[in-house]
Amino acid sequence: MVAVSHNSPEFGMELSSDSSSIDPRDFRNALGSFATGVTVITAAAPDGRQAGLTCNSFASVSLNPPLVLWSLVIYSPSMSIFQDASHFSVNVLGASQQALATQFATRAEDKFAGVKWEPGLGGAPVLADVVATFQCRTADRYYGGDHVIFLGAVESYAYNRAEPLLFARGSFGRFVSGA
DSSP states (O other): OOOOOTTSGGGTOOOOOOOTTSOHHHHHHHHTTSOEEOEEEEEEOTTSOEEEEEESOOEEEETTTTEEEEEEETTOTTHHHHHHOSEEEEEEOBTTOHHHHHHHTSOOSOTTTTOOEEEOGGGOEEETTOSEEEEEEEEEEEEETTEEEEEEEEEEEEEOSOOBOEEETTEEEOOOTTO
16 A cells, blocks of 8 residues: 555646755755754554664654654655555654664664564554654655655654754764753
8 A cells, every 4th residue: 555645746746946056965964953853763564564764854743633744755765664554653762872873774674683672553663762752643645855754643652851862963962951
């Protein structure tokens, strides 16, 4: 099952803009000035295939109803699993989990090797010992340029007070309170 949204290329909508004056590498460097948290997004397809990837495009959308979003480049090897999955899990990494972020950022065949996790809603892996988890039903998908934006309806969440892992300008870091 591959679901498409109302603005997908399959329905003939084309986004047009003159971005020829914007250098993609320089634009990415500018975006890197915005510090983000670091998450691992996971999902399981109905046939049992699993996917997990490091992501910093995670954001809250709405408190009522509770909605979140994240995006994935359209040519990702994991795209078919996320497209087929009914649910996904957002796992917010802690300051000591840089190695886990790096592991899920690779093209390794089994990114879950050595990782403690439990199956969550829809079979999406929920990683152990993370700062927060958001188990989401895939509510919609939107095409945005070279990415698919996944909108999730939060059905379950958990969190603790551990320090989160941050990412800015190509490097991992920590939050410094009162700076």
